Each structure stands twice: as structure tokens, then as C-alpha cells.
Amino acid sequence: MIDVPQTVVPIRAATQPAAPPGPQRTSAADLDRLLHAWQSRFTGGHSPSTASLAFLDWAAHALNAPFETAEFGRTAVEHWQRLARIALGTEALLPLPEGDRRFADPAWSQHPYKLVVQAVLLGEQWCESLVQSPDGMDPGNRRIMGFNTRQFLDMVSPSNWPWFNPEVVAATRATGGRNLIEGFSNLLADKAAARGPAQDDPHFRLGIDVAATPGKVVLRNALMELIQYTPTTPMVGAEPVLIVPAWIMKYYILDLSPGNSMIRWLVGQGRTVFAISWRNPDASMRDTTLDDYRSIGIMAALDAVQAICGPAKVHAAGYCLGGTLLAIAAAAMARDGDAQLASLTLLAAQTDFTEAGELQLFITDDQLDFLGDVMGAQGFLSANQMGGAFQMLRANDLVWSRGIHDYLLGKHDAPNDLMAWNADGTRLPARMHMEYLRGLFLHNDLAEGRFRVGDRPVALADIRLPIFAVGTERDHIAPWRSVFKLHLLNDSALTFVLTSGGHNAGIVSEPGHPRRSFRMRLRAHDGRSPGPDEWRAETAPQDGSWWLAWGDWLAAQSGPPVAPPAMGAALADAPGAYVREH
Structure with a gap:
């Protein structure tokens, strides 16, 4: 065996200026940092002012383009007319966007659900074109508006509501509601796992099942x-x-x-x-x-x-x-x-x-200032805060579809090594x-x-x-x-x-x-x-x-x-x- 010099280089300690004697008064900046750290619990670490500034940019340009904005009223009427023609069978159904698995189950193609799907697709087209319409917006703000609109549309999709989702309705009838009970059990188990150590999966033990190369x-x-x-x-x-x-x-x-x-x-x-x-x-x-x-x-x-x-x-x-x-x-x-x-x-x-x-949607000066206050209070960015940002990039797959699968249908995918690693955050x-x-x-x-x-x-x-x-x-x-x-x-x-x-x-x-x-x-x-x-x-x-x-x-x-x-x-x-x- 060869001895390697063990370079124990100390990581620089957190530096705090020496406090002068006497009672200390918390500064206004310190209070603001504490406020931002508290806000981050509800915003997933995202600055609320970033989204607000993007919306104000969009609204200002939309108001300054009144004729183009008014045109969307006419477009909305056209969408309703198109939906009526689809319902009467005189116009073909709109295809699902590539990669959209929300309505892939055959039950969504049956009446009346197929009409719900068509209404959703037309409504999403209209909303997305609306937020992209005004000229002159800052490109970053335009991307943020588009992203936030997509997040909202994903959240309110009828596929996420058990009484609108034919898969959930059928499973509830077939099991007498057992799927909802099992789904609630899955939810509690996931909440407990999020509070405890991440790497505790008995199927994928460190050094035995994963990370096991000698x-x-x-x-x-x-x-x-x-x-x-x-x-x-x-x-x-x-x-x-x-x-x-x-x-x-x-x-x-x-x-x-x-x-x-x-x-x-x-x-x-x-x-x-x-x-x-x-x-x-x-x-x-x-x-x-x-x-x-x-x-x-x-x-x-x-x-x-x-x-x-x-x-x-x-x-x-x-x-x-x-x-x-x-x-x-x-x-x-x-x-x-x-x-x-x-x-x-x-x-x-x-x-x-x-x-x-x-x-890049999350990387602006305003967002980084906010994130700096959050990390300043903690000393680090937690795995949950970082993972939340990654999940929002693919909310349909990683948040809503998973929620339907695990919590409404009461299923759980068999664990695998990649899932175990993904839960072992830093x-x-x-x-x-x-x-x-x-x-x-x-x-x-x-x-x-x-x-x-x-x-x-x-x-x-x-x-x-x-x-x-x-x-x-x-x-x-x-x-x-x-x-x-x-x-x-x-x-x-x-x-x-x-x-x-x-x-x-x-x-x-x-x-x-x-x-x-x-x-x-x-x-x-x-x-x-x-x-x-x-x-x-x-x-x-x-x-x-x-x-x-x-x-x-x-x-x-x-x-x-x-x-x-x-x-x-x-x-x-x-x-x-x-x-x-x-």
C-alpha cells in the first residue's frame, strides 16, 4: 500500500464580525432577510417580486397595445365556436401535444370526457398565446410569464381532480374507494420520508446494493x-x-x-x-x-x-x-x-x-438576491429547495402525474436504484x-x-x-x-x-x-x-x-x-x- 498525504485543508469558517459590547439592535436589512427566509417556505425559494415584475411588464405592454389585446376577445369566441363544431362532430379533434400524457388513457376519448379534453386544449392555446402576445416585453419576463402560466394551467387541469378524471372514477368504483385510502397512505409515507433521512430504502443499501463496487x-x-x-x-x-x-x-x-x-x-x-x-x-x-x-x-x-x-x-x-x-x-x-x-x-x-x-427562469438578479437571503439564514441550500426547482421544470411528469398515480389511483412504482439515489439529496x-x-x-x-x-x-x-x-x-x-x-x-x-x-x-x-x-x-x-x-x-x-x-x-x-x-x-x-x- 502507498501512503497518500492526508491533506486536511480546513474549510474557511463562517466569518462574523466581532459584536461590540452592549445590547445589539437588529437592523432593517436583517429583518428583511428573515422575512425572505420565511417567505421561501411558501414560494419554494422563488422570489415573489420576480413573478410580480414579470406580470407588471406584461400588463403594461398589453394595456399599451389595446387593439391587439382586444383581438383576443374575438379569438376566444372563435375557440368556443370551434369547440361547438367538435362537439357536433363537424370538425376533427385536436391532437394531444407531443409528450402530454395527461389524457393518454382511452377513457379520455369517450363522451363526455373527450369534450373536456378539447376544451382544455383550446383554453390552454388561448392563454399561452395571450401571455406571449405583447411586443416589447423583456425576453426574460416573457419566459417567466409563459412558465408561470404553464404551471397554473397544469395545476388546474381536470386530470388532477378526482371527480373529473375517468381513470380515478373507474378505480374508485372498482375498489369501493380503496384506491383513495391507499393513496392517502402513500401520501403519509412520502411526508414521513421527506422529514427523515433520505437514504433508508432497505432495497438499496449503500455499499451492498448501490455504491457497492469494491x-x-x-x-x-x-x-x-x-x-x-x-x-x-x-x-x-x-x-x-x-x-x-x-x-x-x-x-x-x-x-x-x-x-x-x-x-x-x-x-x-x-x-x-x-x-x-x-x-x-x-x-x-x-x-x-x-x-x-x-x-x-x-x-x-x-x-x-x-x-x-x-x-x-x-x-x-x-x-x-x-x-x-x-x-x-x-x-x-x-x-x-x-x-x-x-x-x-x-x-x-x-x-x-x-x-x-x-x-434560466430562476436566475435573475432579483431572484438571486432573494435566494442569497434564504441561504444566508440557513448557510446552505437544502436538497428539498433545490429539488423543488427541478420538479417545477417538468411539473406535469414529476408533480401532477405522479400525484394522480400515487395519491388518487393508490399505486406505487416498484423502487429502483435511480429512485433511491434521487431521494438521497445533498x-x-x-x-x-x-x-x-x-x-x-x-x-x-x-x-x-x-x-x-x-x-x-x-x-x-x-x-x-x-x-x-x-x-x-x-x-x-x-x-x-x-x-x-x-x-x-x-x-x-x-x-x-x-x-x-x-x-x-x-x-x-x-x-x-x-x-x-x-x-x-x-x-x-x-x-x-x-x-x-x-x-x-x-x-x-x-x-x-x-x-x-x-x-x-x-x-x-x-x-x-x-x-x-x-x-x-x-x-x-x-x-x-x-x-x-x-
Whole structure:
């Protein structure tokens, strides 16, 4: 075993100015911060003034366009007339929008429910066109109005009301109301689970059923543990692989059950694999910075990997926010002449945030000021607050459809490893999260050359490494067109993969998984960079898992196989202690 220096770098403590003697009076600003923290309990962490300002912007422009606004009265009459023709059978039914599963059950196509569906679709068309109509609105406010209107329409949809939903009516008749009793029991169980530790599913135990790839914790510091996985092949790639996961959730999204664990698969492919397991921060870590995650996380891990494996360069792979941080670290290393990396793999990771999808709706100066007050009171953003924002992006699927399924029909999906991982949330340190949202998401400092590491800016163009970047087709968190923008920021040889699935399932896409496909294309060094839609049209899909293509790519960037390196001195068995923190 090889001893790795245990770099116990302290996270800076929350700094509070020394209080002068005598009684202290709470300032008006402090009271406002407390008010905002209280408001966040009812708004899901969203600033009420952001929505109000968007509505005022829309109303002002609608009032200043009276003739266009009045035209919607005529449009409403036309919709009623069209509904009457549909009811009389003289006009065809409107098709359901793509991906809308609210009315997919055959019972909705029967009378009188089919007329309800048509009224809903016509009403939603009218409302959405109304909020998008006035010219001159701020684009951000227009998006917020459209989003909030969609949320309201989803909420009041008749599919959510048991006496309007034919599926619920039929189930209630068939079971004598037992479905509602079981649904209420499901609701109570979910409420109890939300109050207790998230990772308590007996079917998916940490270190046994999930996060179970054998290995040892070989480094622990104030922010992360580094896990080295036990080799399973007589020879391994000369260059080890370091995985940098996001700290928004636990690392074992990449080490789920043995059948779909990317880490186990990499080890089986003859790779020496290390993975960072981030600490779940509490209020004492409120002043942890984004650069702490780079220095105490990635850079400390790279030093430990090379202490164990010798001078071999490292294949670094980052997922989601971990990929963004890895790109920052790689740019800083290139700037400073640090040549530890052999290649760079970015999985659903954004480096340019100008087209970051619907999450941009929640990233305005006003919203961030409000969120800063909320996190200032707590010292962190809780998993529930963060998860609520992600759920609202797909409220139809993740909120209302699930509520109908679990609480009105009284069903419960069989648990799976991805659901267990998704329930095992983490907190985010207040200062780091605000630096990320303001510097990267709002101001796009990394893509535009303003992001600083140390006292100097870094440039993604400085990275001179082979790059493998993966986007997923249905990603609501890191939209693939946003991930694709790396083509415009770096001219190294870049292999881009667009895989089926979403932000999680598209990455956890093990060989043998049914109905998986991907598109892959190399942009050579200094080669032509097509637009994303052009790239997609010109790149044929391939059946199967992109993991196999990545394995071949890693092999092409690697030297001849060698004997596995010795294991580092073990502090604990994998998955370690930090992954168990709640």
C-alpha cells in the first residue's frame, strides 16, 4: 500500500464580525432577510417580486397595445365556436401535444370526457398565446410569464381532480374507494420520508446494493473523500481515470447497482478508477467557495492519484456541475503549464450558459438576491429547495402525474436504484452556490473569459487535450445544445456524443440496456464546427450504449497496458463515510 498525504485543508469558517459590547439592535436589512427566509417556505425559494415584475411588464405592454389585446376577445369566441363544431362532430379533434400524457388513457376519448379534453386544449392555446402576445416585453419576463402560466394551467387541469378524471372514477368504483385510502397512505409515507433521512430504502443499501463496487478510501480532507477501486483485470490502462461527480447529489449515480454501474464497468474494462465522494455540507461550511471545490477537491485528488500511480497522466471525467468544475480546473492547469491530464471527458456538463434552458427562469438578479437571503439564514441550500426547482421544470411528469398515480389511483412504482439515489439529496454551501449562479449561470464568466482562478482569468481555449463530451436528448438541466457550445470555445480534437435519454438516464446507459441509441462525431483539431442542429442532421444514430464508444476512445488516448498499481493506504472501505452524511 502507498501512503497518500492526508491533506486536511480546513474549510474557511463562517466569518462574523466581532459584536461590540452592549445590547445589539437588529437592523432593517436583517429583518428583511428573515422575512425572505420565511417567505421561501411558501414560494419554494422563488422570489415573489420576480413573478410580480414579470406580470407588471406584461400588463403594461398589453394595456399599451389595446387593439391587439382586444383581438383576443374575438379569438376566444372563435375557440368556443370551434369547440361547438367538435362537439357536433363537424370538425376533427385536436391532437394531444407531443409528450402530454395527461389524457393518454382511452377513457379520455369517450363522451363526455373527450369534450373536456378539447376544451382544455383550446383554453390552454388561448392563454399561452395571450401571455406571449405583447411586443416589447423583456425576453426574460416573457419566459417567466409563459412558465408561470404553464404551471397554473397544469395545476388546474381536470386530470388532477378526482371527480373529473375517468381513470380515478373507474378505480374508485372498482375498489369501493380503496384506491383513495391507499393513496392517502402513500401520501403519509412520502411526508414521513421527506422529514427523515433520505437514504433508508432497505432495497438499496449503500455499499451492498448501490455504491457497492469494491474499493478503499485513500484520501479524506475537509471537503471530499477519494475512493480507489480494486482492480479486476491482470493488466490495466497505463493512465488512471479520475471521476469528478456533481455535488448537487451523491456520487454514486455513477455506481448504482452492479448491472448499471459505470464505475464497475470501467474497472472491468481494465481501468484504474478513482472517484471523488463529496461531503454533504452543513451550516458551518457556509463560506466554502467554488474554488475550494477545485483546489481541495480536484487538485488534491490529482495529487493523490499521482502519488499512488506514479507519473502517469490522468484521464479526468466530470459529470454535470463536476464537469463544469473540471473544465475550470483544466483551463487553469493549461494556463499554469500543469500537464497532469491525458484527456478530458465532460458528461452533461455546461461551459457556456447562454442557452441553459428553463433553469434560466430562476436566475435573475432579483431572484438571486432573494435566494442569497434564504441561504444566508440557513448557510446552505437544502436538497428539498433545490429539488423543488427541478420538479417545477417538468411539473406535469414529476408533480401532477405522479400525484394522480400515487395519491388518487393508490399505486406505487416498484423502487429502483435511480429512485433511491434521487431521494438521497445533498445541501449546497451558500457562498459556493451564489458564486456558481452569479458568475457562471447569470454572467457567463467562464465562456466570456472573466472567470478567475487565483488572481488571473482562465480561458477554455487554452485546453490542449483530446475532449469527449456527452449531451443527452431530453436534458432539462444541461440542454444538449448548451453542452454543444464547447465546440465554439475550444479548438482541440473534440468527440461529441448525443445520447438518448435525459440528464440521468442518458448517462446511466449501460451496454445491453434496451432502446438506447447515440450519435457520435469527431471534430478534428482546428476543424469545422457545425451548428448543433446541422450536426444532428448530419450525424447518423447508432444503436446501443455510448459507454462502449467511450471505452474505445479512452483506449485510443492511452499507452500500453501495465500491471495494476498498488492500492493506496486504506482509511475505510468504499463507499466511505461522506456518502452516508444526511
